Amino acid sequence: xxxxxxxxxxxVSVESVEDPKILQPGDALIRVTTAAICGSDLHLYHGRIxxxxxxxxxxxxxxxIVEEVGSAxxxxxxxxxxxxxxxxxxxxxxxxRSGYFNQCSQxxxxxxxxxxxxxxxxxxxxxxxxxADWTLRRVPDELTDEQALFSGDILSTAYGAxxxxxxxxxxxxxxxxxxxxxxMAVMSALACGASRVFAVDLVKxxxxxxxxxxxxxxxxxxxxxxxxxxxxxxxxxxxxVIEAVGGIQTLALAFQLVRGGGRISAVGxxxxxxxxFPLAQTLVKDITFRIGVANVHRDIDTTLALVxxxxxxxTAVITHRVSLHDAPEAYRLFDRKEAGKxxxxxx
Numbered sequence: 160x161x162x163x164x165x166x167x168x169x170x171v172s173v174e175s176v177e178d179p180k181i182l183q184p185g186d187a188l189i190r191v192t193t194a195a196i197c198g199s200d201l202h203l204y205h206g207r208i209x210x211x212x213x214x215x216x217x218x219x220x221x222x223x224i225v226e227e228v229g230s231a232x233x234x235x236x237x238x239x240x241x242x243x244x245x246x247x248x249x250x251x252x253x254x255x256r257s258g259y260f261n262q263c264s265q266x267x268x269x270x271x272x273x274x275x276x277x278x279x280x281x282x283x284x285x286x287x288x289x290x291a292d293w294t295l296r297r298v299p300d301e302l303t304d305e306q307a308l309f310s311g312d313i314l315s316t317a318y319g320a321x322x323x324x325x326x327x328x329x330x331x332x333x334x335x336x337x338x339x340x341x342x343m344a345v346m347s348a349l350a351c352g353a354s355r356v357f358a359v360d361l362v363k364x365x366x367x368x369x370x371x372x373x374x375x376x377x378x379x380x381x382x383x384x385x386x387x388x389x390x391x392x393x394x395x396x397x398x399x400v401i402e403a404v405g406g407i408q409t410l411a412l413a414f415q416l417v418r419g420g421g422r423i424s425a426v427g428x429x430x431x432x433x434x435x436f437p438l439a440q441t442l443v444k445d446i447t448f449r450i451g452v453a454n455v456h457r458d459i460d461t462t463l464a465l466v467x468x469x470x471x472x473x474t475a476v477i478t479h480r481v482s483l484h485d486a487p488e489a490y491r492l493f494d495r496k497e498a499g500k501x502x503x504x505x506x
Contacts, residue, residue, distance in 0.1 A: 162216045162283030163486045163503075168206035169494075171217060171487050179279060179287035184231035185249075187291035189223035189241060193304035194282045194503040196220075196486070196493055197245075197312060198338055199428045203272065204490060210273030218282030218503075219245035219269040220312045222304040225295075226285070234292040240304075241295040242463075243288055244455035245269055245312040247278065250293035260293070260456035282486060284505060296459055299467055305502060309343065309473040310462040313500075316426055316453035317343035317403070318462050321351055323449050324399040324424035328352030333388055333397035333416045334374070336404035336427060337365035339476045339500045344401045345374045350470045357397060359384045359412070362496075372475065385415050396421060405429035411437070417446055425450040476500045 162176045179188060197220055203211050225239045235241055248255050248263035255263050267276015269286070279287065288294055298307040309315075317340050326332060332348040334341050337360035348356045349372070358369030359377045366376035375391065377384050388397055396418035402409055405427025413423045414437050423446060441448065465471045478499035481489050492498040 160284040161483060165203060165211055165215045165217055166213050171490050173484055173486055179285055181227060181229050184229040185290050186229040187225055187232055187235060187288045188227040189286055189288060190226050191221050191223040191281055191283060191286055192506045193222045193308055194218050194220055195308060196489060196501040201494055208272055216280040216283050217270050218280035220308060221281035222308050232291045235295050240298045242298050242307040242311045243295045244459060247289045247294045248456050249290050258457055261452050261454040305474045306466050310459050313340045314343050314462045314473050315455040315458040316340055318347040319453050319458045320344055320401045320424040320426040321347045324422045326351050326353060326399045329354050330398035331355045331392055332399040333357040333359060334401045335359045335409050335412055337369045341403035342369055342476050344403050345369050345372050346471045349373050350465055357388050388416050403427050407431055407434040410434055414440060419444040422447040477502050480504055
């Protein structure tokens with residue numbers, strides 16, 4: 160089969176690789192029909208993730224058709240159109256039974272190297288999906304591949320960040336970073352009843368995009384975001400701040416934007432090992448701070464329902480649609496910020 164494989168820092172290629180096989184009774188094999196390039200794939204592309212070896216298949220956002228299932232799989236069957244979480248979870252360990260599927264003792268991330276389970280990715284014609292009963296969901300007939308695709312990653316990531324922040328109807332929210340995840344966070348916050356959502360980004364075209372989804376644009380390259388949000392909240396700050404970039408500066412900004420007694424939920428994938436935590440400020444302002452990778456298994460069904468009901472349109476973030484063959488150029492465009500969300504069409 161053909162697949163996008165990592166070759167070196169800043170270099171991926173489309174190559175012929177061995178077809179996947181059923182290895183465990185809980186596995187499913189799918190024929191990938193639609194995939195995507197995620198912002199977190201750029202961490203691999205830049206060589207920032209340990210254990211990523213030449214020849215590894217990239218990618219973890221996918222929709223496909225079930226071709227074969229292992230003997231223990233009962234939730235999906237051959238011919239089903241499915242979307243899956245980017246991380247796998249067994250469903251039976253203590254963490255999974257407690258609802259923390261992102262902490263599964265047997266979990267891993269598709270296409271993310273040796274340190275994350277050594278699982279092949281899904282930017283490929285076929286893919287093996289472990290723990291299929293828990294990882295895969297049937298796609299409702301009325302949804303297109305593109306409408307369902309992002310429930311397996313960035314939409315559930317964004318919605319989960321809003322949920323983790325405990326946003327209540329009528330509260331204000333600020334979203335830092337208006338890439339695909341940030342735009343989904345804007346849509347999710349509004350769908351969850353936020354009265355106003357401030358969208359913060361250095362790039363004005365990105366805040367303009369957020370404005371089209373109903374946010375108040377805060378282009379931080381042109382205006383002081385703290386002053387702008389204080390102005391819009393009677394000097395209090397936002398009730399909830401979603402940090403969707405991943406970095407020391409944007410995390411620090413989140414603490415400046417949140418009101419006393421407010422909540423910060425950070426889901427941006429950071430490459431730094433640590434950041435200076437504003438302990439005194441957090442103590443005095445009574446701020447709740449939560450950070451963690453997405454718990455997609457927890458939120459995937461809710462996001463699919465929101466899309467199905469027309470409350471969220473995840474396809475609005477797509478800027479490029481290309482074939483698998485064109486994936487290397489798509490990576491280059493995405494890396495240079497000349498593309499937003501790139502979808503790979505395989506059929």
